[in-house]
Amino acid sequence: MKVLEAHNITKTFPGVVALDSVDVSFQLGEIHCVIGENGAGKSTLIKCLTGVYAPDEGEILINGENAAKNKSLFDKVAYVPQEIDLFGYMTVAENLFLPYEKSGFNGQVNRRLLNKRAMPILERFHIQADPDVLVKDIPVSQQQLLQIARATVNENYEVLMLDEPTTSLTTKDTEILFDIIRQIKNENKAVIFISHKLDEIFELGDVLTVFRNGVKVAYSDIKSVDIPWVITQMTGRAVDYNQVFYSDKVSDEVLLEVEHLTGEKFTDISFVLKKGEILGFAGLVGAGRSELMQAILGYLPVYAGTVKLEGKSWKFGDPNFSVNNGFIYLPEERKSQSILPMLSVRENISISALDDLASKSGISMRKERELAQQVIEDYDVKTPTMEREIKFLSGGNQQKVIIGRSMRCNPKIMVFDEPTKGIDVGTKTQIYRMMKQLAEEKGIGIIMISSELEEVMKCSNRIIVLYNGRKAGEFDEKADKEQILSCILGVKSE
Amino acid sequence: MSKQIRKNQNSIFSALKKSNMTVIGAVLVLMIILASIFSPYFLDIYNLQSLIRDLAFIGMIGVGQSLLLLIGELDLSVGKIASLCGIMAGMMMVNWHWNPFLSLIAAVVFGLLLGCLNGLIITKLRLNAMVATIGMQGVYGGINLVLTKGKAITNIPSQIHFLGKGNVGYIPVPFIFTLIILVLILFLISKLKTGRYIYAIGNNREAAKILGIKVDKIRVIIYAIVGFISAIAGVLYVARLGSAQSSVGENWPMNSIAASVIGGVALTGGIGNPAGALIGAAIISIIQNMIVLFGVNVYWQSAVSGFVVIIAISFSSLSTIISERKKRKIKLSNLEQNQ
Numbered sequence: 077m078k079v080l081e082a083h084n085i086t087k088t089f090p091g092v093v094a095l096d097s098v099d100v101s102f103q104l105g106e107i108h109c110v111i112g113e114n115g116a117g118k119s120t121l122i123k124c125l126t127g128v129y130a131p132d133e134g135e136i137l138i139n140g141e142n143a144a145k146n147k148s149l150f151d152k153v154a155y156v157p158q159e160i161d162l163f164g165y166m167t168v169a170e171n172l173f174l175p176y177e178k179s180g181f182n183g184q185v186n187r188r189l190l191n192k193r194a195m196p197i198l199e200r201f202h203i204q205a206d207p208d209v210l211v212k213d214i215p216v217s218q219q220q221l222l223q224i225a226r227a228t229v230n231e232n233y234e235v236l237m238l239d240e241p242t243t244s245l246t247t248k249d250t251e252i253l254f255d256i257i258r259q260i261k262n263e264n265k266a267v268i269f270i271s272h273k274l275d276e277i278f279e280l281g282d283v284l285t286v287f288r289n290g291v292k293v294a295y296s297d298i299k300s301v302d303i304p305w306v307i308t309q310m311t312g313r314a315v316d317y318n319q320v321f322y323s324d325k326v327s328d329e330v331l332l333e334v335e336h337l338t339g340e341k342f343t344d345i346s347f348v349l350k351k352g353e354i355l356g357f358a359g360l361v362g363a364g365r366s367e368l369m370q371a372i373l374g375y376l377p378v379y380a381g382t383v384k385l386e387g388k389s390w391k392f393g394d395p396n397f398s399v400n401n402g403f404i405y406l407p408e409e410r411k412s413q414s415i416l417p418m419l420s421v422r423e424n425i426s427i428s429a430l431d432d433l434a435s436k437s438g439i440s441m442r443k444e445r446e447l448a449q450q451v452i453e454d455y456d457v458k459t460p461t462m463e464r465e466i467k468f469l470s471g472g473n474q475q476k477v478i479i480g481r482s483m484r485c486n487p488k489i490m491v492f493d494e495p496t497k498g499i500d501v502g503t504k505t506q507i508y509r510m511m512k513q514l515a516e517e518k519g520i521g522i523i524m525i526s527s528e529l530e531e532v533m534k535c536s537n538r539i540i541v542l543y544n545g546r547k548a549g550e551f552d553e554k555a556d557k558e559q560i561l562s563c564i565l566g567v568k569s570e
Numbered sequence: 571m572s573k574q575i576r577k578n579q580n581s582i583f584s585a586l587k588k589s590n591m592t593v594i595g596a597v598l599v600l601m602i603i604l605a606s607i608f609s610p611y612f613l614d615i616y617n618l619q620s621l622i623r624d625l626a627f628i629g630m631i632g633v634g635q636s637l638l639l640l641i642g643e644l645d646l647s648v649g650k651i652a653s654l655c656g657i658m659a660g661m662m663m664v665n666w667h668w669n670p671f672l673s674l675i676a677a678v679v680f681g682l683l684l685g686c687l688n689g690l691i692i693t694k695l696r697l698n699a700m701v702a703t704i705g706m707q708g709v710y711g712g713i714n715l716v717l718t719k720g721k722a723i724t725n726i727p728s729q730i731h732f733l734g735k736g737n738v739g740y741i742p743v744p745f746i747f748t749l750i751i752l753v754l755i756l757f758l759i760s761k762l763k764t765g766r767y768i769y770a771i772g773n774n775r776e777a778a779k780i781l782g783i784k785v786d787k788i789r790v791i792i793y794a795i796v797g798f799i800s801a802i803a804g805v806l807y808v809a810r811l812g813s814a815q816s817s818v819g820e821n822w823p824m825n826s827i828a829a830s831v832i833g834g835v836a837l838t839g840g841i842g843n844p845a846g847a848l849i850g851a852a853i854i855s856i857i858q859n860m861i862v863l864f865g866v867n868v869y870w871q872s873a874v875s876g877f878v879v880i881i882a883i884s885f886s887s888l889s890t891i892i893s894e895r896k897k898r899k900i901k902l903s904n905l906e907q908n909q
Binding site: 130370373375395396397398399400405407412413414415416417418419423426427428430431434437438439485 | 757760761762763766767769770773774776777778779780781782783784840841901
C-alpha cells in the first residue's frame with residue numbers, strides 16, 4: 077500500500093533547479109533505497125517529504141491526503157538526519173523521549189519512569205549505554221543508533237527515513253542496524269534508505285530510485301539490476317567517470333613537512349607535500365582530517381610535533397601568520413566558516429586583497445570593482461551582479477568565489493576541505509580542473525580532504541588515510557580501491 | 571568620469587538600502603514635521619539648540635557603540651567611563667591646577683586606555699562583552715565615588731565652558747565634535763582595512779579567523795575607540811555643566827544602544843551603518859524633547875519615552891513581518907488556484 081507519495085514535485089533555489097517534476101512513492105513493508113551523487117536532489121527531496129520545504133509545484137500525499145493542507149500528517153514520517161542531532165547535555169533517556177507529549181508523557185516527567193521505559197528500546201537497538209548517562213559521553217556509533225531509536229519512539233510513525241545512517245558505524249554496528257531495519261520492515265512500516273554505499277543498498281534494499289541533477293532517472297526492483305547499471309544511472313556517462321585529475325607536474329621539491337603532529341583529535345601524524353602535488357586525505361567523517369589541517373592553520377591548538385614550510389619552521393596558533401606565509405585553508409563548512417553571508421560578492425572577494433587595493437586615501441572602490449569583476453570572469457562565477465549578497469549564490473558559485481579570493485593571498489599550499497560538498501556534478505568537474513591547474517601551472521601544493529573515495533582517487537597523486545585520528549595508510553595513484561576502503565574503515569589488512 | 575560617479579552613487583544608495591537607512595531617515599523627517607505641527611515651540615531656535623546639544627552626546631556615543639554592535643558586541647560601561655574621565659579632568663584642572671586644555675586631553679587619553687582595558691579583559695579572558703562591561707561599569711562607578719566622595723567638582727575654569735555651552739554660528743559645539751567623529755568613523759569603516767574587517771568579523775567570526783584576520787586585535791581597537799569617544803563626551807559634558815559629577819551618563823549605555831538599533835544596526839552584528847546611530851539618536855532626542863514640550867507628567871516621562879523607542883525599533887522588523895505575510899498569502903492563493 078502506498079503510504080507516502082510525491083506527485084510532480086519541483087523545487088528551485090536561486091540559480092538551481094534542485095528537484096524537477098519528481099514522482100516517487102513509498103510502500104508499507106518495503107525498503108526503498110534512494111541514491112544519487114551529492115547535489116542530485118536527495119536532501120531537497122527529504123526536506124520536501126518531511127515538510128521542511130514547501131515544494132514550488134506538485135504535492136505530497138500521506139495516506140492519500142494532501143500534506144500541505146494538514147501539516148500534522150508529517151508526524152507519520154520519522155526522519156533520522158545524517159549528522160548527529162542530539163542534546164549532548166541531556167541523558168540518553170531524555171533524548172529518547174523528547175518532546176515528551178509525542179511519546180506519551182503527560183504532565184510530570186519522572187526520571188525513574190523515563191529510564192524504565194527506555195530500557196527495552198535501548199536493548200532492542202543494542203545500545204549498551206545506561207539511560208542516565210549524558211549523550212555527549214557515549215561513543216558516536218551509539219549516538220547514531222540512539223538517534224534512530226528516537227525516531228521510532230513516536231508510535232504513530234509509518235515511514236522511517238534514514239539519511240546515510242552508517243557513515244559513523246563500524247561493520248558490526250551496521251549489521252545490527254540492518255537487522256533492526258528488517259524487523260521494522262516486517263512490522264509493516266515503509267523504510268526509506270538513503271546511502272552512497274552501493275553494497276549496503278544491494279544487501280538491504282527491495283527497490284531503488286536513482287536521482288541525477290534533480291531528476292528521477294531510474295526506478296527498479298533491486299534484484300533485477302547490478303552495481304555497474306546503478307553507477308551508469310547515477311553519473312549518466314560511464315566514460316566521464318573514469319577521467320582523472322591528478323597533477324602531471326609534481327616537482328621533487330618538498331613544500332611542507334609535518335612531523336609527529338599531535339592535537340586533540342589527531343595523534344602522531346607525519347607527512348610531506350611536494351610542490352605541484354595533489355595529496356588526498358581520505359577517511360571517515362570524524363577521522364580527524366579537518367582538525368589536523370585547522371591545527372596547522374593555527375585555528376586549533378597543536379600539542380606536540382613540528383611543521384616546516386620550505387624548510388623554515390612554523391608558528392602555531394596564529395592563522396594570520398599561516399595565511400601570510402601562503403597556507404590557505406578552504407573550510408568544509410562554507411556557511412559557517414568561509415563566506416561572509418550578508419556582504420556582497422565584491423566585498424567577499426576584496427576581503428583577502430585589501431593590501432593591494434589600499435592607497436594613501438584608503439581603499440580604492442575602482443580597483444576593488446576591477447578585482448571583483450576579474451575574479452567573477454576568471455572563475456566563472458554565476459551571479460547577477462557583484463553587489464549581490466553572497467548568501468544568495470549557489471554552493472558551487474560560493475566555492476568559486478572563495479577559491480578566487482584565496483588566489484589573492486599568494487598561496488603556496490591550499491587545503492580543500494570537502495570542496496564539492498553539496499555541489500552539482502558539472503561544477504564538481506570544474507573544481508577538479510581548477511585544482512589540477514593550480515598545481516600544474518602555479519606549483520601550488522594541494523591537499524584535498526574528501527569523504528568520497530571516488531573523488532579522492534580521481535584527483536590525488538598520493539592518498540593518506542586517517543582512521544580515528546591516526547595515520548592508517550599511504551597509497552599512490554595505482555592503489556587498489558578495495559585496499560584503501562578497508563584502510564578507511566579501520567580493517568587491518570594482512 | 572560621469573559614468574564612474576554614477577556607479578559610486580549606486581553603491582552608496584545600495585548601502586543605504588541595505589541598512590534600512592532610508593526608512594529610518596523618513597521616520598526622522600516625519601517626526602520633525604509632526605513635532606513642528608503639534609508644538610509651536612519646537613522650531614524655536616533655543617529649543618532646537620538645546621535639543622541638538624542633547625543629541626550630540628547620545629549621538630557620538632551611539633556612533634561608537636554601533637561599531638561594537640557591528641561585531642556583535644556592546645559596551646555597557648560607556649556612561650561610567652564618561653563620568654570617570656570627566657572627574658579626572660575636573661580634578662586635574664581644579665585640584666592640581668593643570669592647564670585646562672591639557673587636562674582635557676589627558677582625560678581623553680585616559681578614556682582610551684580604559685576602553686583598551688575593557689577590550690583586553692574581554693578578549694584575553696574570553697568573557698562575554700555584556701557581562702564583562704556590566705562588571706567594569708561597577709568598577710569605574712566605584713572609583714568615581716571614591717575620588718569624589720559623591721560631591722561634584724565645581725569651579726571648572728571658564729576658558730573651557732564654550733566647549734560644552736558655546737555655539738559656532740547657530741550650531742552647538744558638542745554637535746560639531748559629533749559630526750567630526752562621525753566623519754572619521756565613516757572613513758574608517760568604508761576606506762580602511764580595519765573597517766572592512768569589522769564587517770567581516772560581524773558577518774562570520776570563524777571565517778574571519780580562518781582568513782587570517784587578527785580578530786582579537788581589532789576587537790580591542792574598537793573598545794579603545796569607544797572608550798575614547800565616551801571620554802570626549804564626558805569632558806564636553808563637564809564643560810557644559812561647569813562641574814564634574816559622578817552621576818553623568820547614567821542613561822548613555824542604553825540610549826546609545828537604542829540609537830544604533832533604531833538606526834538599523836543589527837544587534838547580531840554585520841549589518842548597519844554608524845550614520846544610522848546618529849539618526850537614531852536624533853529620534854530619541856526628539857521624543858524626549860516632545861515629552862517636555864507637551865508637558866507630559868514628570869512621573870510618566872520615562873514610560874512614554876520607553877514606549878516610543880519600542881515603536882521606533884519596531885519599524886524595521888515590522889516591514890519584514892509584513893513582507894513574510896505577503897509571501898504567505900501569495901503562496902496560499904496560488905495553491906488554491908491550482909486545485
